[in-house]
Amino acid sequence: MAEYLVELYVAQGDHAAAQHHVAVAEQAGADLTREGRAVRYLQSFFVPEDETCFLLYEADSVDLVTEAVGRAGLRLEHVSAATTSVAGAQETPDGTTKGTSMTSTTTTRPDLTELRDKQQKVWSSGDYNKIAALTVPVSEHLVDHVGVSPTDRVLDVATGTGHVALAAARRSAESVGIDYVPGLLDIARRRAEAEDLVVELAEADAERLPYDDASFDVVMSAIGVMFAADHDTAARELVRVTRPGGRIGLASWTPEGFVGGILRTVGAHVSPPPGAQPATRWGTEEVVADLLGDGVHEVRSVTATVTQRFTDGAGFADLFLTYYGPTFAAAGRLDEEGRAALRADLVALAESHDRGEGDGLVCEWEYRIVTATRR
Numbered sequence: 026m027a028e029y030l031v032e033l034y035v036a037q038g039d040h041a042a043a044q045h046h047v048a049v050a051e052q053a054g055a056d057l058t059r060e061g062r063a064v065r066y067l068q069s070f071f072v073p074e075d076e077t078c079f080l081l082y083e084a085d086s087v088d089l090v091t092e093a094v095g096r097a098g099l100r101l102e103h104v105s106a107a108t109t110s111v112a113g114a115q116e117t118p119d120g121t122t123k124g125t126s127m128t129s130t131t132t133t134r135p136d137l138t139e140l141r142d143k144q145q146k147v148w149s150s151g152d153y154n155k156i157a158a159l160t161v162p163v164s165e166h167l168v169d170h171v172g173v174s175p176t177d178r179v180l181d182v183a184t185g186t187g188h189v190a191l192a193a194a195r196r197s198a199e200s201v202g203i204d205y206v207p208g209l210l211d212i213a214r215r216r217a218e219a220e221d222l223v224v225e226l227a228e229a230d231a232e233r234l235p236y237d238d239a240s241f242d243v244v245m246s247a248i249g250v251m252f253a254a255d256h257d258t259a260a261r262e263l264v265r266v267t268r269p270g271g272r273i274g275l276a277s278w279t280p281e282g283f284v285g286g287i288l289r290t291v292g293a294h295v296s297p298p299p300g301a302q303p304a305t306r307w308g309t310e311e312v313v314a315d316l317l318g319d320g321v322h323e324v325r326s327v328t329a330t331v332t333q334r335f336t337d338g339a340g341f342a343d344l345f346l347t348y349y350g351p352t353f354a355a356a357g358r359l360d361e362e363g364r365a366a367l368r369a370d371l372v373a374l375a376e377s378h379d380r381g382e383g384d385g386l387v388c389e390w391e392y393r394i395v396t397a398t399r400r
């Protein structure tokens with residue numbers, strides 16, 4: 026495999042952004058390596074005076090390196106074949122030794138409690154209920170795919186306005202949903218009431234589920250747990266509360282799909298908080314198998330899309346900039362010019378996915394359902 030050097034712009038002195046870039050690049054590289062792809066993250070270093078963070082990879086092709094950087098949600102300035110003087114040394118491409126090595130041994134992960142609080146505020150911002158209906162088909166697919174029976178006790182982690190919990194209750198299961206945004210739970214309660222369904226809804230953190238070990242037959246999450254701050258802890262909790270022989274089913278946006286594109290676009294305009302892991306890692310079977318660990322077996326996945334319709338690219342961008350927490354919060358951190366640039370990129374993203382049927386903008390949003398059985 027050849028070595029490639031990726032250059033990323035990082036504002037002078039912004040060590041937090043550089044650390045974040047390194048953490049997500051390392052994570053995405055490790056994920057791709059685990060998936061059996063011929064790419065491996067090696068090391069990074071930051072040269073503040075050049076406003077550049079360098080990432081060193083070895084890979085079979087430059088395309089795999091570009092994919093790794095894209096999956097990390099980073100916008101690369103330049104990628105080139107690395108000279109041997111770079112490998113294994115803390116040197117810049119011109120051979121000098123300026124810069125700070127940022128290999129995994131020198132990168133410390135920031136406090137994830139702080140990150141969790143930040144993300145809770147992001148999901149409380151905008152008005153997720155205004156767009157929640159877009160993903161009803163994802164939840165219905167998840168519940169049908171996992172299979173829920175009237176004797177099952179079911180947990181919907183990060184239920185939001187309750188799609189999966191309500192679907193389980195409609196199938197007569199004993200249904201429980203948790204989320205850390207009280208306003209969304211209120212809407213879930215009103216929906217349950219309107220349909221005369223019994224659903225227990227509780228404010229809780231996916232990383233600290235307030236339930237005993239082995240207390241559910243089925244544990245699911247539709248594009249929810251993927252947004253937890255600490256992926257390993259959240260995955261451990263899913264496994265812990267599932268009874269032996271019980272099933273876990275998770276639907277997540279894929280890194281390559283439309284929503285992966287939204288999150289990458291946001292990340293290119295506003296650096297994600299230090300320590301944030303790319304949510305779309307959960308859209309890969311190998312990563313979820315690894316996160317769930319030895320406590321599960323029979324890990325399988327299916328990939329599907331949900332069709333979305335908007336008036337046009339601008340209609341999509343304005344809807345998401347107004348209501349979807351991650352885009353709404355990012356826009357709030359930009360000045361007018363920055364917001365216009367983010368909006369333009371979101372419009373372009375939507376237009377690039379348009380099926381071109383002529384009547385409004387029609388696009389497919391890809392997600393992956395991963396299922397597993399608790400040992």
Ligand SMILES: C[S@@+](CC[C@H](N)C(=O)[O-])C[C@H]1O[C@@H](n2cnc3c(N)ncnc32)[C@H](O)[C@@H]1O
Binds near residue numbers: 253
């Ligand atoms: C994209 S929404 C999906 C909501 C719902 N599952 C659905 O299908 O509509 C993501 C949800 O994850 C919730 N969430 C993210 N991290 C969480 C955590 N650590 N604990 C509880 N809820 C979390 C957010 O509050 C939000 O409701």
